Amino acid sequence: MRKVDRQRLLRNLIQTHEIERQEDFVKLLQAEQIEVTQATISRDIKEMQLVKVPNADEGYHYSLPLEKKLDVKEKLRRTLRDAYVTHNQQDYFVVIKAHPGNAPAIASLLDQLQSEDIFGTIGGDDTVLIICKSEEQAKQLRVFIEDLLK
Amino acid sequence: MRKVDRQRLLRNLIQTHEIERQEDFVKLLQAEQIEVTQATISRDIKEMQLVKVPNADEGYHYSLPLEKKLDVKEKLRRTLRDAYVTHNQQDYFVVIKAHPGNAPAIASLLDQLQSEDIFGTIGGDDTVLIICKSEEQAKQLRVFIEDLLK
DNA sequence: GTTGAATACTAATTCAAA
DNA sequence: TTTGAATTAGTATTCAAC
Numbered sequence: 387m388r389k390v391d392r393q394r395l396l397r398n399l400i401q402t403h404e405i406e407r408q409e410d411f412v413k414l415l416q417a418e419q420i421e422v423t424q425a426t427i428s429r430d431i432k433e434m435q436l437v438k439v440p441n442a443d444e445g446y447h448y449s450l451p452l453e454k455k456l457d458v459k460e461k462l463r464r465t466l467r468d469a470y471v472t473h474n475q476q477d478y479f480v481v482i483k484a485h486p487g488n489a490p491a492i493a494s495l496l497d498q499l500q501s502e503d504i505f506g507t508i509g510g511d512d513t514v515l516i517i518c519k520s521e522e523q524a525k526q527l528r529v530f531i532e533d534l535l536k
Numbered sequence: 537m538r539k540v541d542r543q544r545l546l547r548n549l550i551q552t553h554e555i556e557r558q559e560d561f562v563k564l565l566q567a568e569q570i571e572v573t574q575a576t577i578s579r580d581i582k583e584m585q586l587v588k589v590p591n592a593d594e595g596y597h598y599s600l601p602l603e604k605k606l607d608v609k610e611k612l613r614r615t616l617r618d619a620y621v622t623h624n625q626q627d628y629f630v631v632i633k634a635h636p637g638n639a640p641a642i643a644s645l646l647d648q649l650q651s652e653d654i655f656g657t658i659g660g661d662d663t664v665l666i667i668c669k670s671e672e673q674a675k676q677l678r679v680f681i682e683d684l685l686k
Numbered sequence: 687g688t689t690g691a692a693t694a695c696t697a698a699t700t701c702a703a704a
Numbered sequence: 705t706t707t708g709a710a711t712t713a714g715t716a717t718t719c720a721a722c
Contacts, residue, residue, distance in 0.1 A: 389705090389706070390706095395691080401669075407695090407696065407697090408696075409696080416586070422707085422708090423696095423707075423708050423709075424696085424697075424708095425697090425698080425707075425708060425709080425710095426706085426707060426708075427696065427697090427705090428696095428697055428698055428699085429698085429699095429706085431590065431697085431698095432589075432590040432596075432698080433591070434590075435589065435590045437588065437589050437590075437599075438587065438588065438696095438697090439585065439588040439601060440581070440582045440585045440586075440587075441602075446582075446716090449587075451589065451590075455606070456605065456606065456609070459606060466652050466674070533610070536614075537703085539687090539688070539689095557713090557714065557715090558715065559714080560713075572689085572690090573688075573689075573690050573691075574690095574714085574715075574716095575690060575691080575692095575715090575716080575717080576688085576689060576690075577715095578715055578716055578717085579688085579716085579717090581715090581716095582716080588714095588715095596698090627708095
């Protein structure tokens with residue numbers, strides 16, 4: 387496996403798992419038949435500028451770099467401002483309706499940004515369906531979106 | 537020295553110095569006659585949710601947490617939206633005029649967020665004078681403010 | 687609740703190898 | 705240039721004290 391591929395995988399793992407230690411990466415990769423050592427992960431993390439963030443309550447987790455996230459949020463704000471039509475939340479779903487063609491971009495930006503709350507997104511042409519991990523997190527996401535639109 | 541005061545100091549240090557290791561904090565505090573150990577700094581970092589970020593080129597530095605930065609920017613946006621009157625940039629200065637009483641909050645938020653460009657801020661009651669490190673950075677700050685107001 | 691000293695743990699780097 | 709094994713450097717936690 388190539389370095390770039392491994393790093394893409396790391397990016398995915400970080401979004402789908404709570405990674406507390408570099409060894410967690412090693413184990414998750416092992417589960418996919420990819421053998422690497424902690425040393426390699428450390429180098430990847432440096433290269434990708436991942437950071438280990440203290441959780442609000444306790445423990446730590448690895449996360450995407452700050453600047454990237456700031457940029458993503460700004461981009462999302464602008465996209466929504468230009469393309470937003472309506473949104474809605476029910477149970478652990480949030481639906482955003484946008485002008486035709488804009489849904490995939492919005493889905494992608496949400497994926498990049500809010501990954502802790504979001505289980506997955508499905509983008510049509512003008513509609514994004516966001517499946518959250520809980521109703522609570524769906525509410526948070528709704529508030530987050532409303533905040534962006536303010 | 538109280539914990540809160542020390543942590544406020546850490547917040548300042550992080551903005552004015554390139555902190556690579558927790559021991560750097562210890563030494564900088566020592567220089568101000570404050571004796572703490574690395575263990576305490578580690579606890580502070582966890583509590584304040586500071587993160588160690590890989591630099592683009594090489595090395596690492598401690599930084600404010602992503603969420604905090606996002607929040608600060610958001611807060612600044614709202615404060616400006618509510619309280620903004622005019623702004624102006626000349627040489628390496630930027631002046632923001634706001635409704636009476638709002639300048640200190642704006643100054644503080646700017647300090648927290650954009651510290652790389654900003655040498656210092658002086659807040660009156662309705663005016664913030666921001667001294668940047670160069671004219672170039674003053675221009676960047678102006679653009680940043682205009683972006684926030686869009 | 688807060689801290690330092692010692693320690694355990696985790697991450698970064700060195701060094702050799704391919 | 706990329707990697708693993710071993711090592712060093714750095715960070716988090718424990719434990720005792722206050």
